[in-house]
Amino acid sequence: MARRRTVPRLSRNFIARCQLFLCMVVILQTYCACNAFPTIRLRGGRHPAEGNVEVFRDGHWGSVCDDEWSLEDGAVACRQLGHKRVTAVFGHSAFGRVPGRSSASRVACSGHEQTLQDCSATWNGASRRCNKNRLAGVQCLPKKAKRQARGGELAGVSLKLQPGNLLKIVQSNRAPVQMSCKVDPSVWEAQHKTRFTVFDVSFELNNRRLQSTLWLTVQRWPMPVSHDPVCENIQNCAPSAAVRWRSSLNATSGSYTCVVHTPFGILRNTIQLQFLAPFKGKPKFYPSVPETSLTVRRGEPFTLPCQGYGGERLSATLHYLKLNKWYMAITNTSSATTKFASNGYLSVDNSYAIESVQPEHSLHYMCELQNEFGTVERHYQLQVEVPAT
DSSP, X not given: OOOOOOXXXXXXXXXXXXXXXXXXXXXXXXHHHHTOOOSXXXXXXXXXXXXXXXXXXXXXXXXXXXXXXXXXXXXXXXHHXXXXXXXXXXXXXXXXXXXXOEEEEEEEOOSOOSSGGGXXXXXXXXXXXXXXXXXXXXXXXXXXXXXXXXXXXXXXXXEEEESOSEEEEOOOSSOOEEEEEEEEOHHHHHHHTSOOOOOEEEEEETTEEOOOOSSEEEEXXXXXXXXXXXXXXXXXXXXXXXXXXXXXXXXXXXXXXEEEXXXXXXXXXXXXXXXXXXXXXSOEEOTTSOSSEEEEETTOOEEEOOEEEOSSSOEEEEEEEETTEEEESOSOGGGSEEEEOTTSSEEEEOOEEESSOOGGGOOEEEEEEEETTEEEEEEEEEEEEOOOO
């Protein structure tokens, strides 16, 4: 009778040791992958998320030239660095002149690549150098940006809103609507003796970041080089944002929040956009337009006022009387500026500026306002005072 062959059993201790070994191998591979030698870095910035872009290739670090450097290229660079998104890209060595080798020029990314090395580019040899004034830079929004500032860290930093916290308009099909937000860190910089850092400035409506559309233009400064002339020096770029509708009919009422990301936290301020009832009746004059007469010294600069507000089809014309005949002070009526006034209604200004008032300007003037409801006139006499010699 054949003897049964037995397979030796592995001890539980041996199996546990093998499992532990395999786990250590996996952990070591993950650690090495996460801590691999970096192939991109930023230099010259005021914080780790901005600076001139440098890439590691062929055994050395080299700069990236700013020719054809665009917002899509910056998006890939920020992604490779591990940041949340790109906020602006720069050229002309905005973060300082760094002479030395260059690794790439004419970078052309689609914006979806994982690294700059995946993009189409001209990879330069060791002898090729960028002009020290033509280095590409980028500013990113860090993924782990602080959500709340500690007490006192943002004291001295203010947000200036234009036209203020409340914007009232009447929906029409003529005048554009604009609001802006500008960061003013002058007090903070005076206290800390250094420049204040801003990652990003944007407008939000109902917690959604506004983006440019056919009828809406969203601008930011510093602007990306792909949309605006290159910001030659990062310190001269005022961090601000503006929203502009081509027509008030395209605007949406609500609370628009200016959001500013900084290393210390997030600043917020709100502009409330409200719609007023349409203007009914003939246009009205501003108090700057006199009702009788006014006196001006000879040789002084002066502006003959012709301003008013109200209505949809609003226009203003300034006339003067000479030899019993009326003439237009400004023959080009399209030079009148039309915009929304602080009271929310459409306003028009067709004033006439005089560099040096002379006796021949002593005439009878008439400001005429017209809208869809009718026409109003206001007459005044300009008297020139000749100083005694």
